[in-house]
Every structure is written in C-alpha cells, then in structure tokens.
Amino acid sequence: MREQSLAGQAAFAPANTADIADAMIVSSGLRVEVDRRRGRGAGLNPTGRFEPLQRETVDDGWQTWEELPPFKTEVQVEKPRTAITRNESPDLSFDRSINPYRGCEHGCIYCFARPTHAYMGLSAGLDFETKLFAKPDAAKLLERELAKPGYKVRVIAIGTNTDPYQPIEKEWRIMRGILEVLNKANHPVSIVTKSAMILRDLDILQEMAGKNLVRVGISVTTLDRKLARTMEPRAATPPRRLETIHTLAEAGIQTAVMAAPLIPALNDHELERILESAKAAGAAEASYVILRLPLEVSPLFRDWLLQHYPDRYRHVMSLVRSMRGGKDYDAEFGKRMKGAGPYAWQIARRFEMAARRFGLTRRSVPLRDDLFVPPDGSGVQLSLL
Structure with a gap:
C-alpha cells in the first residue's frame, strides 16, 4: 500500500489538464483488477476527496493481487434524525425528497450521486456500489414528520439521488414501508427508478393512483443490452424497464419515461x-x-470510457465539454441538466420534435394535496408550552 498527498492528483485535475489526467489514470495503477470488480460499474476506487492521503494498491512482484478479495456488497445501518431532505434548487420541480439508501448497487457509471459517498469517508468509485447504507427507520421517521403541527403538504420525490428499488430493497423493504405511510396519510409522491422491483408494490401504488397521489418515472438510458450491461451492470435490462412502464400504465398509474x-x-x-x-x-x-460529470464522476466515467469505448473517447469528451463551456461539468443552475451550446440545442430540438410526434408532450395531472390526513402523532415529541 502506498500513500501520497491528494493535492494535484489526476482524479481531481482541472479541465484544462484533462488529457494529462487521462494518461495518469491509465498508467498509474489506480485501476482495480477485473476479477475483483466483476459485475461492477467503476474500474477505480479513488480515495474520497476529503481524505488527507490517497491510498494506492501496488503490486510488489510477490503476486499479492491474488490475496485481495473481490468487492462484495456490504450494508450498514444509518440512523438519520429525519427522513425528509429539503432543497431550494431553482431547477428542480420538488422541494423535498426521501432517500432510503446511501450508495447504489446498480453501479451506473454516470451516477451523479457518487460524490456523496465522500461524506462517509468512502470512495465514489467501487465503494459507492458495494459499501451501502440503509435507513430502516425511515418509515417511522417519516410518520413522525408528517404528524408534526404545521406540516405543509408538497409532493415528496423519491429516487432523485439513489434508486429506492436497488437490489438490497428486496431484503430491507424500506421503500415499501415508506409507501405504506404515505398511502395511509394520503400524501402525494413522485418516484423515479430504473428497477422492475417497483412492481412488487403495485398494490399500494394502484391504491394511491386511484386517489391521484402518485406518479412514476422509469429511466431508460439505452435499448442496447450490451451498453446497458457495461454502463448499468446491476440495473434492469432495457426490455424489462419497458415492460415495467407497460404494467404500471395498465394499472392506471401516471407513468413517464426519462431518457x-x-x-x-x-x-x-x-x-x-x-x-x-x-x-x-x-x-x-x-x-x-x-450527462453530468461532477467531481469524482468525471475521472470514473472517463476511465470507464477508455476501457469500453476507447475509439470514441476523444469524440465523446469533446462533445461533453462543448456543452459545458469547455469543462467536464458546469454546475450552474439552469444549465446543469440540459447543457449549453449548439450540440445541446440540437438535442433539445430533437427531443421536442420526437416527444410531439409520439404524443409524449402531455403534462401529468397535478397530484392531489387536499386529501392529506396527518398520522396520529404517536412518538412525536410534545411541546413544553
């Protein structure tokens, strides 16, 4: 194991030294062996950006690689004080969200949530996909928050950071508990996922849809199975996602596609x-x-691109930077989701024309917020006044 200061390291190089950074990523030995990360998205596991030292595994010639175990999914319990997270972002359509899990086993290489693992002292790379945090008390915390005097109802968004229906949900069932609380309280919710596991909760979703309290967005990144398998290794296949859209729509649930x-x-x-x-x-x-490439996502994505599509690497990154003011990413509100420049304009026009042609321009019916019934308040701290 070798340690060195993180200052100036390639993984966090500024955009104008990106080509040098690319070369360093490939030649520095940071890439994790294939056998240890099989079935995972990232090829790197760089130290979190808040850590004072960067740790790098180096082969000393004594075949020590064989002694290192493959990355396995580990789940720790997280005990947050609240279930609802608030935001004031002007380019988001919601002001509150719930994240049942921290980290995501789907392993999507492009995931903009990867840098949040640095707050736990972990890597945005393979750690993000394998060292996960579950919040089993989320439903109880939510019930308490909804029962507080003065709570104002707004649509709660779920799946805006990490996927609530990632594989570990099958065992932990945190999302189902959250839906049970929302359904009982007649609280509106918007869900985003790329998992077919959402169909497990079709009974609750159908009941909520009958009261116009739920809408679901299914993310479909590609229809190419090979690309999906390398880019989103543990997510549902493209056909399965389309089947999920069909089942949800047939059940009367407002369903959207997110490209x-x-x-x-x-x-x-x-x-x-x-x-x-x-x-x-x-x-x-x-x-x-x-595509958004904030912080550690940029070197992780560039390394993945060099591994799987080296012939397209320069072209892809050139176009990405043309939409981000010459940088890998521009976090400016109003631009971070759609980009800027001629290529971004072209994509926007294509989307508008296609959505109109296929009849996908209809706005969803606003979810109801007038049916809300606060929980009974059990467990809420009483006022001292």
Whole structure:
C-alpha cells in the first residue's frame, strides 16, 4: 500500500489538464483488477476527496493481487434524525425528497450521486456500489414528520439521488414501508427508478393512483443490452424497464419515461427510439437529462470510457465539454441538466420534435394535496408550552 498527498492528483485535475489526467489514470495503477470488480460499474476506487492521503494498491512482484478479495456488497445501518431532505434548487420541480439508501448497487457509471459517498469517508468509485447504507427507520421517521403541527403538504420525490428499488430493497423493504405511510396519510409522491422491483408494490401504488397521489418515472438510458450491461451492470435490462412502464400504465398509474442521461456519441442517437418504445409501452410523458460529470464522476466515467469505448473517447469528451463551456461539468443552475451550446440545442430540438410526434408532450395531472390526513402523532415529541 502506498500513500501520497491528494493535492494535484489526476482524479481531481482541472479541465484544462484533462488529457494529462487521462494518461495518469491509465498508467498509474489506480485501476482495480477485473476479477475483483466483476459485475461492477467503476474500474477505480479513488480515495474520497476529503481524505488527507490517497491510498494506492501496488503490486510488489510477490503476486499479492491474488490475496485481495473481490468487492462484495456490504450494508450498514444509518440512523438519520429525519427522513425528509429539503432543497431550494431553482431547477428542480420538488422541494423535498426521501432517500432510503446511501450508495447504489446498480453501479451506473454516470451516477451523479457518487460524490456523496465522500461524506462517509468512502470512495465514489467501487465503494459507492458495494459499501451501502440503509435507513430502516425511515418509515417511522417519516410518520413522525408528517404528524408534526404545521406540516405543509408538497409532493415528496423519491429516487432523485439513489434508486429506492436497488437490489438490497428486496431484503430491507424500506421503500415499501415508506409507501405504506404515505398511502395511509394520503400524501402525494413522485418516484423515479430504473428497477422492475417497483412492481412488487403495485398494490399500494394502484391504491394511491386511484386517489391521484402518485406518479412514476422509469429511466431508460439505452435499448442496447450490451451498453446497458457495461454502463448499468446491476440495473434492469432495457426490455424489462419497458415492460415495467407497460404494467404500471395498465394499472392506471401516471407513468413517464426519462431518457437520462443522454451521452453524446454514445447513446444520444437512441433518443427517438427510446421515446417511441416507451410510448408504445404506455408512457404518457417524457423528459431527458444531459450527462453530468461532477467531481469524482468525471475521472470514473472517463476511465470507464477508455476501457469500453476507447475509439470514441476523444469524440465523446469533446462533445461533453462543448456543452459545458469547455469543462467536464458546469454546475450552474439552469444549465446543469440540459447543457449549453449548439450540440445541446440540437438535442433539445430533437427531443421536442420526437416527444410531439409520439404524443409524449402531455403534462401529468397535478397530484392531489387536499386529501392529506396527518398520522396520529404517536412518538412525536410534545411541546413544553
């Protein structure tokens, strides 16, 4: 094991030294052996950006690689004080959300939530996919928050950071508990997922849909099985996601397709096919998001691109930077989701035309917030006044 200061390391190099950073990523030995990360998305596991030292495993010639175990999924319990997270972002359609899990086993290489693992002292790379945190008390905390005097009802968004229906939900069932609380309280909710596991909760979702309290967005990134397998290794296959859209729509649930993220010169040519297929499956509306590469996501994505699509690497990154003011990412509100410049404009026009052609421009019916019935308040701290 070798340690060195993180200052100036390639993983966090500024955009104008990106080519040098690319070369360092490939040659520095940071890439984890294939056998140890089989079935995972990231090829790197860089030290978290808040850590004072970077640790790098180096082969000393004594075949020590064989002694290192493969990355396995580990789940720790997290005990937050609240279930609802608030935000004031002007380019988000919601002001509150719930995240049942921290980290995501789906392993999507492009996931913009990866950098949040640094707050736990962990890597945005393989740690994000394998060292997960579950919040088993989320439903109880939510019930208490909804019961507080003065609580104002707004749509709660779930799945905006990590997927609430990632594989470990099958065992932990935290999302189902949350839905049970929301359904009982007649509270509106919006869900985003790329997992077919959401159909497990079809009984609750159907009941909520009958009161116009739920809408679901299914993320369809590509229709190419090979690309999906490498880019989103533990997520549902593209056909399975389309089947999920169909089942949800047939059950009377407001269902949308999210073509996200669109990656130039990699999957953006599929935009029209994705929308057409989703419409045929039953989707009523659509949206899209351009690839976002904040913080550690940039070197992780670039390394993945060099591994799987080296012939497209320069072209993809050139187009990405053309939409981000010459950088890998621009976090400016109003631009971070859609990008800027000629190529971003072209994608926006294509989306508008395709959505109109396939009848995906209909706005969803606003979810009701007038049916809310506060929980009985058991467990809520009483006022001292």
